[in-house]
Amino acid sequence: MTTEPTPVLEVRALETCFFTDAGTVGAVDGLTFSIRKGDTLALVGESGCGKSVTALSILRLVPDPPGRIAGGEIVFEGRDLLRLSSREMRRIRGNAISMVFQDPMTSLNPVFTIGDQISEAIQTHESVPRRTAWRRSVELLELVRMPDPHRRVHDYPHRLSGGMRQRVMMAMAVACGPKILIADEPTTALDVTIQAQVLTLLDRLKREFGMTVLLITHDLGVVAEWANRVVVMYAGRKVEDAPVDEMLTNPKHPYTRGLIACVPHLQAVPSAERPPLTEVPGVVPSIVELGRGGCPFAPRCAQAMARCREQMPPPTAVVEGHQAACWLLEEATEA
Ligand code: SF4
Numbered sequence: 001m002t003t004e005p006t007p008v009l010e011v012r013a014l015e016t017c018f019f020t021d022a023g024t025v026g027a028v029d030g031l032t033f034s035i036r037k038g039d040t041l042a043l044v045g046e047s048g049c050g051k052s053v054t055a056l057s058i059l060r061l062v063p064d065p066p067g068r069i070a071g072g073e074i075v076f077e078g079r080d081l082l083r084l085s086s087r088e089m090r091r092i093r094g095n096a097i098s099m100v101f102q103d104p105m106t107s108l109n110p111v112f113t114i115g116d117q118i119s120e121a122i123q124t125h126e127s128v129p130r131r132t133a134w135r136r137s138v139e140l141l142e143l144v145r146m147p148d149p150h151r152r153v154h155d156y157p158h159r160l161s162g163g164m165r166q167r168v169m170m171a172m173a174v175a176c177g178p179k180i181l182i183a184d185e186p187t188t189a190l191d192v193t194i195q196a197q198v199l200t201l202l203d204r205l206k207r208e209f210g211m212t213v214l215l216i217t218h219d220l221g222v223v224a225e226w227a228n229r230v231v232v233m234y235a236g237r238k239v240e241d242a243p244v245d246e247m248l249t250n251p252k253h254p255y256t257r258g259l260i261a262c263v264p265h266l267q268a269v270p271s272a273e274r275p276p277l278t279e280v281p282g283v284v285p286s287i288v289e290l291g292r293g294g295c296p297f298a299p300r301c302a303q304a305m306a307r308c309r310e311q312m313p314p315p316t317a318v319v320e321g322h323q324a325a326c327w328l329l330e331e332a333t334e335a
Helices: 052-059 086-092 114-125 130-143 161-174 193-208 220-226 244-249 252-263 328-335
Strands: 007-020 023-036 040-044 067-075 097-100 180-184 211-215 227-232 236-244 316-319 322-324
Touching: 007 052, 007 211, 023 052, 023 067, 023 086, 023 211, 023 227, 023 236, 023 322, 040 052, 052 067, 052 180, 052 211, 052 220, 097 161, 114 130, 114 161, 161 193, 161 252, 180 193, 180 252, 193 220, 211 220, 220 244, 227 244, 227 252, 236 244, 236 252
Parallel strands: 040 211, 040 227, 097 180, 180 211
Antiparallel strands: 007 023, 007 067, 227 236, 236 322, 316 322
């Protein structure tokens, strides 16, 4: 009998809300998933589906007000992060769990050199002298393959290209040897040619540091190449959860199928027989406007039935390790 590896992080029934003039927005609505040690789990969906808010919730960085984590548990190494004091949480952030953001320019401070900023990241969590922190900053820049690291360590962020800035962010993120690295759209702001370099670097750092990665992306092409498990989100909820190969060959939720159909090389048919490139019709609804009760994808779903508009589909097992939340699965079982 094989035993499933223990998850390194478990998100259980997470609820994160934003209180706005237009009403309460349930940005993350009952989200449950777990990440096993050493996995790269991709959280996928269009803008506004709650991926980044999930990442901020894990690190307890949701701006309050207007946001608030209203319920659920985030269990890391046996402790619910939502119950830790602010002091305990500061020790975890950037140390055991660190994050790389989409736009490094907004995360780096323009008035300090990158050496100052990496050194500060080290000294926040380790009591080492300034000189040691500076030497380690150069080593970290070497590790992330920054060209000419001894000179670049003295540079200010504006002197670096977008790809170099993202390398600095990764150097800061791994400075204290985190167990989990959250990468929120780490290549979205970069040229296509640089994207592959940054993702290759992320994968190498993951292996060298023995990290587990939560990769947030809207790009299923990136998922296919770099992740081994996927959680698809729509309107704050999980709609499908499976190993990557299973998801790409046997997607069950119409939204997942639509996302896959948008990426031509992921369609598992010869190019001559491939249907034309499509897009998922419509847009992610404003979560303020969503009724609670029906399937949130119903307004965009070509297969919606009457019950879809009235009852929320529960997560249903497809095969072991693969779940989807769609009434079509129940219809198929009953047929
Ligand atoms: Fe479409 Fe209904 Fe499935 Fe929702 S539950 S995805 S509306 S078929």
